[in-house]
Amino acid sequence: MTTESLKAQADLLRDLHTGELLVLPNVWDATSASIVATAGFPAVATASNAIAGMLGYPDGEGAPWSEMFAAAGRVARSVTVPVTVDAEAGYGMEPRELVDRLLEIGVVGCNLEDTDHRAGGLVDAGKQAAWLASVREAADEAGVPLVVNARVDTFLPPNGVPEGQRIAETVRRGRLYRDAGADCVYPIGVRARADLAELVAGLECPVNGNASDELTLDVLRELGVARVSYGPTFYRSAMAGFENAVKSLLTGSAS
Template sequence: MSQQRQALAFSQLHRKNNPVILYNIWDAGSALAVEQAGAKAIATGSWSCAAAQGYQDGEAMPFARLLQTVQRIACVVSLPLTVDFETGYGADRRDNLSALLQAGVVGINVEDQRMGLSALNGIREQCGMLSSLRQVAETQGIALFINARTDIFLQESDQSRHPALMAEAKKRLSAYQDAGASGFFAPGLSDLTLIAELCEVSALPVNIMTSNLTPPLADLTAAGVSRISYGPHPYIGLMENLKQQARALY
C-alpha cells in the first residue's frame, strides 16, 4: 500500500462510537509485537520512546535518535504509522516533519504546551505551527493525520476544575480545525460527561488517553470517542514487570 493510501486508510479508522485503539509502542520490537497482536495502526509515545533510549520525555532525546527509531519501526511493520512529534523538536520542525514523512509516517501528534513550562502556546501561535506542518505534508502529497493535542486538562491535576476549562478547550478545538488539524487530542480529560460533551461539539475525531481515572473502553466508545490511546502505560507496565522478575532473581 502506498504511503498516501495508508494515510487515507488511517484517517478512516477514526470513527465515532467505533474508535481506533492505539496501544502505544517505542521501538521496532514493540511495534512488531503489537502488529502481530492484531492492531490496525501503530503509534509511538514520546515518553516511551525517550525512556527506552535512556532519555527524559519533553524532547530531551535528540530528533536524530527519534528519526532512527521511526525508520526502524517503519521497516518492520506494514500498518499505518503515527508518531508523537511533541512540539516538533525545535525550530527545524518543518525539516523534521519532512524527514518523518520520508520515513513513511502518515500521522503525528502535535501538542500546544510550552516545552518545559506549565503553560500553553497562544492559540494564534499554535495555529501557525499547525498550518506550517500541514503545508509540509501537502508539499509531499501526503494526507497527514495531524492530531492536535491540547494540554489544558493534563496541566490541571484537580479534576473538579476541568468543567471550567471546557470553553477554552472548545475554542482551541475550533481554531486548530481551521488551521488544518485532522483530530483533537485531550489527554488528562477523564470525566465521561465532559468527554461526551467534547465529542458532541467536535467536527474532528476526539482522542482520549487512558489512565487509572478514565472510564472503561465501552463507555468511551458510547460517548463518541474516535481514538483511544494508551500513552506511556504499556511501557511502564512492561518495565515494572521486568523489574519484578529481576528482583525475584536477585
Template sequence: MTTLAEKAVALKSLHVPGDPVVLPTVWDAWSANLAVQAGFAALTMGSHPVADSVGKPDNEGMTFEELLTRVRQVTAAVDVPISVDVEAGYGEAPARIVEGLLGAGAVGLNVEDTVHSEGGRLREPAEHAEYVAGLRAAADAAGVHLVVNARTDLFVKKIGAESDRVDRAIDRLKLAADAGADVLYPVGFHSDEVQRRLTSELPLPVNAIAHPAKNDLASLAALGVARISFGPLLQATLAERAGELLGRWR
C-alpha cells in the first residue's frame, strides 16, 4: 500500500460481521512493531495507553499535538493502516482532527461522546452525530475515506436507567451512522444477549472491546462483532507481567 486512500479502503474492508478484524491497541512504535510482527494487518492507538506512555492522564490530559507526535512515530515504524482514538476531539473542530490525522499518516479514528473538557458530560445524540458528520465531510473533502468509529459511553458511564439503556444506545448510534460513521462502538463488556442485540439492530459493523487474556475471538465472532480492540487492557496486561518479572529482582 502506498497511499493513505488505499490504506483507508483496506481498513474499512476488514470490518466483517462474524469474521471480525482484531486491531491490537498500541501506544508507541515498539508496541506497534510487536503487533505487526505477530501478524496483525491493522492497528488502533488508544488514548489511555498513549497518554500513559507520555506521562499524561487519560481523558484529554494530553493535547492533540502530543497525540499526533505519537501517531507520526507509529506510522513511520509500521506500514499498516492505523486508527487513532481522538477521545471527544480535544476541543478541536472536526476539520482540524481530520487534517492532523491524515497529515500524521493515520486512516481511521475513534470518537467518543464524553466531553472531558466540559466536566465529562455526554454529548446529546444529535450533537455527537453532528460532530461525526463534520469528520466525514472533512475526510471527503480531503479525498480519503477516513474510517470513522463512532463510540458511545452510555454503558461505561451507566447513564440513565438500565432498563432502556440498550435502546438508547442503539438510537444514539443510528444517528451517528446516518451522519457518516463506518463503525459503531457501544463500548463496554456486554452479556451475550445484549451483544447480539447490538450487532443485529445496529446498521453498521460493531466494535467490541476485549480483554486479551480473558476473552476469545471465536466467541465474539459468533455474536456478530466486526471489530475487536483492547482499549487499555493490552498495556495493562503487559504491565502486570512486567511487574512479575521485575519483582523477582527486588
C-alpha cells in the first residue's frame, strides 16, 4: 500500500473512534478477518493471544515478533478495511522500527500495553509515556498517523496494583499516555459498570472497553465507550466448536 492509502485508512480508523461505538470482534488469521469484514464491520483488529496460540506459542510476547507480524500481514492483505494489530509491548523494538514494520505489513493501528513481559509487572508510567510519544513522532515522520490504543494493565492481577488504587492509577497512567499522543486508552480487564463509568469520565478521551455479562454493548454505548474488543473470545469459541466436533467423531454422535 502507498503512504497515501495508509494515511487514508489511518484517518478513517481514527474517525471511527468518535461516532457510533466501534465494535471489533478480534481475528487471528486471513479467514477470520475476511468473515468480519464481509459481515460489514468497518475495521478489523487482531488478538495477540489468539495469533500466538494459532502459531503454537504462549501469549505475552512468547512468539517471535516476525511470526506475529507475518500473520498480521496476511490479515491486512485479506481485507480492504483498516486493520489494527495487537502489538503487545512492542517486542523490544525502537519506536521507528516498530512503526516501519507495522506500515510494511499494511496496518494502520496498534495496541501497545504497559506490561514488561521480560521483567514482570508494569512499566514505569513516565517511561511508557515517553516511549509512546516517540512512537507518535515516528509515525508522524513516516507520514501515516498510526492509531495508537494504549493499553493500561492495572486491572490484570499479576501487576500488583491494590484493588482500591486501580481506578486512580489507571486514570493517572491513561492521562499520561493520552497526553503523549495515544488516540485511545484501553483499561483491559474492567468488568464492573461503575468502574468503567468512572474511567470514561476521568480519562477524557476515547476508551476501549471489553464486553461482559454486565457490560453489554448497550451498556458500553450508554457509558460513552468509544470501542469494544473481544480479545481471544471468538478464537476460543471456534476452537471449542472444533474440539466438540472432533470428539463427536469418536463417540459416534456426529451425523
